[in-house]
Amino acid sequence: MLGIARQKMLEQSSKKIRPAVSMLRNYSSAAKEMTVRTALNSALDEEMSADSKVFLMGEEVGEYQGAYKITKGLLDKYGPERVLDTPITEAGFTGIAVGAAYYGLKPVVEFMTFNFSMQAIDHIINSAAKSNYMSAGQISVPIVFRGPNGAAAGVGAQHSQCYAAWYATCPGLKVLTPYNSEDARGLLKAAIRDPDPVVFLENELLYGESFPISDEVLDSSFCLPIGKAKIERKGKHVTIAAYSKMVGYSLKAAEILEKDGIDAEVINLRSIRPLDRSTINDSVRKTNRLVTVEEAFPQHGVGAEICACVVEESFAYLDAPVERIAGADVPMPYAANLERMAVPQVEDIVRAAKRACYRSVP
Amino acid sequence: MPTLLSAWFNSHQPNLHPPSFYSLSLFRSSHPPPSPNPTLAMALSRFASSSRSGSLLKPLSSAISLRRPISTDTTPITLETSVPFTAHQCEAPSRTVQTSANELLTFFRDMALMRRMEIAADSLYKAKLIRGFCHLYDGQEAVAVGMEAALTKKDCIITAYRDHCTFMARGGTLLEVFAELMGRQAGCSRGKGGSMHFYKKDSNFYGGHGIVGAQVPLGCGLAFAQKYSKDEAVTFALYGDGAANQGQLFEALNISALWDLPAILVCENNHYGMGTAEWRAAKSPAYYKRGDYSPGLKVDGMDVLAVKQACTFAKEHALKNGPIILEMDTYRYHGHSMSDPGSTYRTRDEITGVRQERDPIERIRKLILSHDLATEKELKDIEKEVRKEVDDAIAQAKENPVPESSELFTNVYAKGLGVESFGADRKEVRATLP
Numbered sequence: 118m119l120g121i122a123r124q125k126m127l128e129q130s131s132k133k134i135r136p137a138v139s140m141l142r143n144y145s146s147a148a149k150e151m152t153v154r155t156a157l158n159s160a161l162d163e164e165m166s167a168d169s170k171v172f173l174m175g176e177e178v179g180e181y182q183g184a185y186k187i188t189k190g191l192l193d194k195y196g197p198e199r200v201l202d203t204p205i206t207e208a209g210f211t212g213i214a215v216g217a218a219y220y221g222l223k224p225v226v227e228f229m230t231f232n233f234s235m236q237a238i239d240h241i242i243n244s245a246a247k248s249n250y251m252s253a254g255q256i257s258v259p260i261v262f263r264g265p266n267g268a269a270a271g272v273g274a275q276h277s278q279c280y281a282a283w284y285a286t287c288p289g290l291k292v293l294t295p296y297n298s299e300d301a302r303g304l305l306k307a308a309i310r311d312p313d314p315v316v317f318l319e320n321e322l323l324y325g326e327s328f329p330i331s332d333e334v335l336d337s338s339f340c341l342p343i344g345k346a347k348i349e350r351k352g353k354h355v356t357i358a359a360y361s362k363m364v365g366y367s368l369k370a371a372e373i374l375e376k377d378g379i380d381a382e383v384i385n386l387r388s389i390r391p392l393d394r395s396t397i398n399d400s401v402r403k404t405n406r407l408v409t410v411e412e413a414f415p416q417h418g419v420g421a422e423i424c425a426c427v428v429e430e431s432f433a434y435l436d437a438p439v440e441r442i443a444g445a446d447v448p449m450p451y452a453a454n455l456e457r458m459a460v461p462q463v464e465d466i467v468r469a470a471k472r473a474c475y476r477s478v479p
Numbered sequence: 480m481p482t483l484l485s486a487w488f489n490s491h492q493p494n495l496h497p498p499s500f501y502s503l504s505l506f507r508s509s510h511p512p513p514s515p516n517p518t519l520a521m522a523l524s525r526f527a528s529s530s531r532s533g534s535l536l537k538p539l540s541s542a543i544s545l546r547r548p549i550s551t552d553t554t555p556i557t558l559e560t561s562v563p564f565t566a567h568q569c570e571a572p573s574r575t576v577q578t579s580a581n582e583l584l585t586f587f588r589d590m591a592l593m594r595r596m597e598i599a600a601d602s603l604y605k606a607k608l609i610r611g612f613c614h615l616y617d618g619q620e621a622v623a624v625g626m627e628a629a630l631t632k633k634d635c636i637i638t639a640y641r642d643h644c645t646f647m648a649r650g651g652t653l654l655e656v657f658a659e660l661m662g663r664q665a666g667c668s669r670g671k672g673g674s675m676h677f678y679k680k681d682s683n684f685y686g687g688h689g690i691v692g693a694q695v696p697l698g699c700g701l702a703f704a705q706k707y708s709k710d711e712a713v714t715f716a717l718y719g720d721g722a723a724n725q726g727q728l729f730e731a732l733n734i735s736a737l738w739d740l741p742a743i744l745v746c747e748n749n750h751y752g753m754g755t756a757e758w759r760a761a762k763s764p765a766y767y768k769r770g771d772y773s774p775g776l777k778v779d780g781m782d783v784l785a786v787k788q789a790c791t792f793a794k795e796h797a798l799k800n801g802p803i804i805l806e807m808d809t810y811r812y813h814g815h816s817m818s819d820p821g822s823t824y825r826t827r828d829e830i831t832g833v834r835q836e837r838d839p840i841e842r843i844r845k846l847i848l849s850h851d852l853a854t855e856k857e858l859k860d861i862e863k864e865v866r867k868e869v870d871d872a873i874a875q876a877k878e879n880p881v882p883e884s885s886e887l888f889t890n891v892y893a894k895g896l897g898v899e900s901f902g903a904d905r906k907e908v909r910a911t912l913p
């Protein structure tokens with residue numbers, strides 16, 4: 118039975134599958150755009166092609182083509198030995214993936230959402246993150262844990278948490294949060310090539326969004342540095358630091374603020390651990406005002422860390438208290454109106470930026 | 480013994496009347512040899528060289544001064560394990576094992592070394608030179624030694640926190656052990672791991688894990704990687720009767736069985752998970768059967784030859800058919816760790832009983848003596864040598880320096896990217912990770 122289903126899929130997919138790059142060449146006359154989904158798929162494809170030690174593991178990554186279609190086509194291309202469908206047993210398969218990384222392979226583990234990573238968190242922290250240190254460098258763990266993180270739409274409390282702050286606490290891990298397609302490609306490739314355990318936090322609602330990308334990004338050797346934030350929009354009155362989906366919201370907020378004469382600088386953090394403290398501080402020293410934005414729970418979050426670091430390094434430069442925009446301090450509700458109140462909206466960011474600027478409105 | 484004697488009879492001109500020699504051997508095995516007797520010395524030297532192609536006729540004077548070396552004889556000796564194996568979903572291997580004088584003496588030495596090492600660690604802990612956790616393996620030596628004898632260094636071993644002897648079996652040195660326990664630079668993890676985090680990657684020993692049960696999925700992952708890399712090797716993932724109830728073990732076994740991974744799950748059943756007896760923790764303490772669809776074997780873990788036989792069998796099985804469980808029936812003399820006297824949940828009689836009836840080192844000693852492979856004095860000499868080795872290593876480790884302060888910040892990452900890290904007071908202590 119399974120054999121037939123697989124055959125059918127092969128027939129179907131042989132008609133549909135084209136590598137991401139050639140698909141784009143069809144549009145070479147227009148500005149190149151790519152969805153985040155395609156960016157991730159192409160990054161996985163290229164890294165698997167370049168290094169036979171890279172393999173994928175997770176629920177539905179193979180025959181289902183990926184729960185969110187991120188791994189579409191990869192089973193057909195690389196075979197069941199390199200694209201492995203697992204049972205619904207996060208603790209078990211994550212442990213197996215980390216063990217494979219101990220031996221020198223390069224697993225890319227997909228969590229269907231990072232909420233399920235809590236079932237495997239012991240392996241991420243104790244088996245992966247700390248091993249290089251405890252073994253004084255004998256056992257390095259070149260593994261990537263990736264999947265959607267944070268709020269989606271209407272999925273309720275158990276499926277909406279953002280884990281950036283939790284994982285970023287732990288020395289030995291690297292935590293990346295791509296926003297657009299360039300980030301998705303460059304950071305995933307960097308993560309797979311990196312010899313340390315990387316937690317790669319995607320966002321389900323961004324998967325379908327299309328972003329313009331340059332030829333450089335399309336090149337198979339394209340890679341972004343880990344630990345470097347990007348100034349998405351230069352400004353001089355207030356710094357807005359955000360990651361993942363909130364970068365998009367912050368850019369929209371910046372457009373609105375411009376109309377009121379406030380020129381916001383938007384930083385796309387890209388990397389939560391290592392956190393690019395110098396880019397953040399340089400920006401704050403220029404603008405003297407800071408708003409941090411995250412979708413996650415507010416207490417002990419990424420914004421809190423950024424605020425502390427700015428107060429420590431650039432206190433004299435602050436002209437206003439640091440403002441923090443975050444998800445509401447409640448489990449995620451289901452009702453649409455309540456859910457809207459539980460995550461930051463563009464107007465929240467605008468309001469906070471204006472508050473931060475109260476002493477100087479040009 | 481009869482086999483060896485008849486070989487002797489057949490291949491040599493009898494210079495002595497067989498009956499008297501026979502009685503001489505019996506006498507020798509249970510009492511120390513009498514003061515130098517030329518006839519005896521000659522007989523002994525003849526006996527020693529009987530399996531090698533040494534000359535038969537040695538002048539008497541040299542025979543007296545010849546000190547018979549410990550046998551490096553590799554002539555096969557056939558023995559039986561203490562008890563037959565009990566099998567689940569597979570056919571048990573034979574209880575007839577092949578060994579040799581050389582192997583038995585190596586087993587004796589290795590186990591004696593491990594025993595002495597663990598007892599010395601006990602003293603060091605009480606002297607506060609070892610801090611934190613210290614989980615001792617004395618009583619269980621046969622598992623580490625027998626397993627290693629069945630494997631090559633291409634095979635992987637991973638275990639939990641009772642790892643000192645497993646590390647030694649994989650080729651670790653005493654200095655690395657004691658220095659690590661005392662938190663010194665010469666330690667196998669340069670002092671940064673401690674008792675529970677010994678590793679030796681070049682011998683495919685992957686630790687050394689503090690979270691109960693975590694090492695089992697990790698071990699199945701090693702097996703996955705070996706299969707992926709087509710290495711024709713296997714992984715032995717060790718765990719205790721306490722860890723045997725962990726969910727992740729069954730998750731990993733399920734995947735290993737589905738994907739035919741060359742993983743051998745070895746339950747070192749010392750009958751107590753910390754202070755909880757197996758019958759209080761497991762509805763079914765027949766751990767070798769808990770694999771359900773996966774075959775299993777129950778082994779006398781105090782019999783190093785049985786352990787070796789079972790591991791050889793398991794390796795062959797796993798390479799062809801996927802995972803198999805080995806349950807080693809073993810015992811630890813110490814408590815769970817140094818903070819556990821080990822007597823609140825079991826009787827002292829039980830402990831001394833096992834020591835008298837089943838001690839792995841004593842078993843080998845009896846085998847060696849009853850087969851005339853060495854004298855009691857020679858075995859005692861080995862134990863003295865081993866004791867001295869341990870004492871020397873401890874002395875060396877005590878002299879070894881603690882890690883440099885800069886080591887606080889090394890190995891956080893394999894590739895630190897020039898990122899900053901902080902000490903307790905980040906305005907005081909910062910470092911750039913290489």
